[in-house]
Amino acid sequence: MRAVRPATGFLTGVLTAVLALGGLVIGGLGLLPAFLWPGSRPAARRWARAGADRLAAVELRRRSLFFGEQWPPARQPLPYLLARVGAGLLSGVVLGLLGVGLVLAVLVVRGLLRGSLGGWDLLAQLVLGGVLLFLDLQGIAALARLDARLARRHLGPPEHEVLRRRIAELSASRAGIVQAVDRERRRIERDLHDGVQQRLVALAVLLGRARRQRDPAAAARLLAQAHQESEDVLVELREVAWRAYPTVLDDLGLAEALTGVAERSGIPVHLKLRVDRPLPRPVETATYFVVSEAVTNAVKHSGAARIDVTVTRTAAGVSVLVADDGAGGADPGGSGLSGLGLRVAALDGVLTVHSPAGGPTEIKVEIPCD
Incomplete structure (x- = not known):
């Protein structure tokens, strides 16, 4: 079921490519006289840009609806639309070949049922049809990846802007680590x-x-x-x-270290560890300190009667959830939680705190890892 939305988005991309082609052809022919007259060229450029923006917005909507992506308006909508038209029409051709293959498969089955198809003919049809089906599916997968690359290339921020942001993030993370260590x-x-x-x-x-x-x-x-x-x-x-730093983390692993945190807590801690394979050492260390600091804060300030700790190894990394039934009001900017945030950010992770007055408090951490 998870593949239904992307597949629908791929099919819709063929339709939007036809729509974009029609819009470009009609708009181009309609604006051609205005472009030929020097006095009307500035207005024609504005109209062309507005039309290209509308057509590109349709593609943005498609990527958002079927692929869950959020993109800013296209910097250069016309090159993106031209690339999308080419990729979309080629996708239509590949899907058409798949449809032809399905029709031929129905004819082969019919011939087999009627007895008009010999054994060698059937084997040849199966081999040829299997090869063509494999190539067709590979083509569809490649065109789907091309669609995503076109969106990243034309809709995302420029490469130098991505690098600038990443450098800024790394600089802030390094400064945060120095502060956390101090x-x-x-x-x-x-x-x-x-x-x-x-x-x-x-x-x-x-x-x-x-x-x-x-x-x-x-x-x-x-x-x-x-x-x-x-x-x-x-x-x-x-x-x-x-x-x-707990030496047991090196000697016995994360499970024993977190069990020690639960045993030393003045409030009952219910620990659920769902880690089916080892974590990278920096991620394991950060996970331990997140749980340890969150439990310590809950014991000192929350007045809770119960703390639930869940550590889950996901496909993208590790997820940590520490929840208590205390009075709430935890300050994400406090020394303890802000230090944890800096430690997590150093690993490209995210720490979120939900602690309304009256409780409960939930501290969630997502850390990516291979």
């Missing part, structure tokens, strides 16, 4: 300073008090507190290291 470095420093360092100071104080303590029982209590503090320091240090 922001992540400051966050790690803050975690170490406000968390691990303070606990180490408290541990040093406890050990110092235990050394100065004369009462063995009091010294033992202080050492027990110091031992507990040292274990808490190790736990927090592991948390900081895990947020910087």
